[in-house]
Amino acid sequence: MINVDYDEDRPWVEKYRPTSFAEIVSQNLAIYNLKNFVARKSMPHMIFTGPAGTGKTSTALIVAKAIIKDELYHRNVLELNASDTVRMSYVRNVIKSFVAQKMILDDNGLKIIILDEADNIPNQVQQALRRIIEKYSENVKFILLCNYINKIIDPIISRCAVFRFINLSKEKVIERLKYIVEKERLQIPKNVEENFYETLFFISGGDLRKAINTLQMAVALDLIENLNLNELLRISGFLDKTTMTNLIETVNKRNFESARLLIEELEKIDSRNLIRQINVNLDKFNIQEASYSQILSNFGDIDYKISQGADEKLQLIALLAIIMQNSN
Ligand SMILES: Nc1ncnc2c1ncn2[C@@H]1O[C@H](COP(=O)(O)OP(=O)(O)O)[C@@H](O)[C@H]1O
Ligand SMILES: [Mg+2]
Structure with missing residues (x-):
């Protein structure tokens, strides 16, 4: 029998994206409060703010999946990334037609809009967004994700529960990398192992996505077997x-x-x-x-x-x- 690994080419950041609250590390306070909302199948509008690669997008998806049932997910959850689609007309059209769509009522009758990189949305468009948030608040909940909350206008912030995501510690980043190394059955030479993880953490600057991507890149470039940390630094844009x-x-x-x-x-x-x-x-x-x-x-x-x-x-x-x- 041929054993094909369909996962082979999938980016590890997707393959190892947490799918339950239990898998989200370091964000205990935010997760604790979010679990409460989810248990009650209700939620306010929310803002997740914090540095890149700390689990904001993963957590938003977990919340949405927990609140909206499987069979309704695609109809009742809208995921938008504001980094490439910030024009006024786009926000108006896509969001307005989504909120206006007839709902197939779930027991809680909710729709969720996840707006990633919301701090890229120009103020003027945020004003339009704010009116939509006000008008449809009953049935449509927003989760806005951003790195810098000071780029979100006050009238939106005041309508949202704000959750701050903190930088992951070195131990947590390395722990997660080791987990992936084990799952992928990688052999990291023992004599450089510690140095390898330290270097990955350094390159990542605490951004777990970057750490995982760098690990996968090192594997793709065959840098693991005769592990050359200088090469790893160089290709990641640092001095050897x-x-x-x-x-x-x-x-x-x-x-x-x-x-x-x-x-x-x-x-x-x-x-x-x-x-x-x-x-x-x-x-x-x-x-x-x-x-x-x-x-x-x-x-x-x-x-x-x-x-x-x-x-x-x-x-x-x-x-x-x-x-x-x-x-x-
Ligand atoms: N707190 C966390 N716990 C577990 N994994 C995380 C965490 N933060 C980031 N990751 C990992 O990094 C990747 C990117 O996370 P993501 O949720 O997209 O971060 P953000 O949206 O904050 O930039 C995910 O696939 C996941 O594997
Ligand atoms: Mg994100």
């Missing part, structure tokens, strides 16, 4: 250990020109990645004790400036200059 050490030494020698050249030469590096990498290696720089906390606080500022469109390499070079100025 040697280059990082070089950079640290150059900065410690206070050789600004060489440091600048080193940065200029990096072609495909993502500056925000590198800034994070410098951050976690900060103890290897010869920074004066008195300046340490001030430099630490610089990282957040720089990340913010880059997110607002500042030139990435300039910010990076400025950061190195500040470190040098405050080094022994």
Whole structure:
């Protein structure tokens, strides 16, 4: 008999997406409260907010599946991703026709609209959305998902129960990765095992989706058997250990020109990645004790400036200059 694994090509983030509350890790407070709503088969409008890869979408799907019966799910649950469909007309048409559709009444008579990446919706469209939320509140419940709740307009927030999703700890991320490794029967060489998981966690920055994707990519590229962590770092857009050490030494020698050249030469590096990498290696720089906390606080500022469109390499070079100025 031929044993075909139909799951082979499925992204692991989908294959291992939690399907029950019990599988959602770290979000105890949110899950505790959500279970209560689900037990009563009723729910308010809700906002799930928090960093990427912390379980917001998975949890929204679990809630919807628990409240709307299987056979009605496709008719009575609408999943929309706002990142690519933010136009006013789209929200109007799709959502309005969905809410206006005759309901096949379930015992609770509810429809649910899951609006992913709701913080991408322009304010004006949010205003239109708000009117829909008000008008159909009785039968239609919204679950809005976002990274930044401050991008959601107040009149919507005030109509929703807000659930905050927190970053997963290193232990939780590694635990979930180990679970997948076991299920996929991967052989991680024992001597690098710990380092491997540490590196995956570092690359993920606490985003479990990224961690799982990186693991699957490492497998797809045959990086596991002769595990090469430097290669893993490089293909994920970080400096390998040697280059990082070089950079640290150059900065410690206070050789600004060489440091600048080193940065200029990096072609495909993502500056925000590198800034994070410098951050976690900060103890290897010869920074004066008195300046340490001030430099630490610089990282957040720089990340913010880059997110607002500042030139990435300039910010990076400025950061190195500040470190040098405050080094022994
Ligand atoms: N809290 C969590 N518990 C278990 N798995 C998680 C959790 N957060 C994320 N994941 C994993 O990461 C993937 C992405 O999760 P997702 O729910 O889409 O996150 P978000 O919507 O917050 O970006 C899921 O497939 C799941 O495997
Ligand atoms: Mg999501």
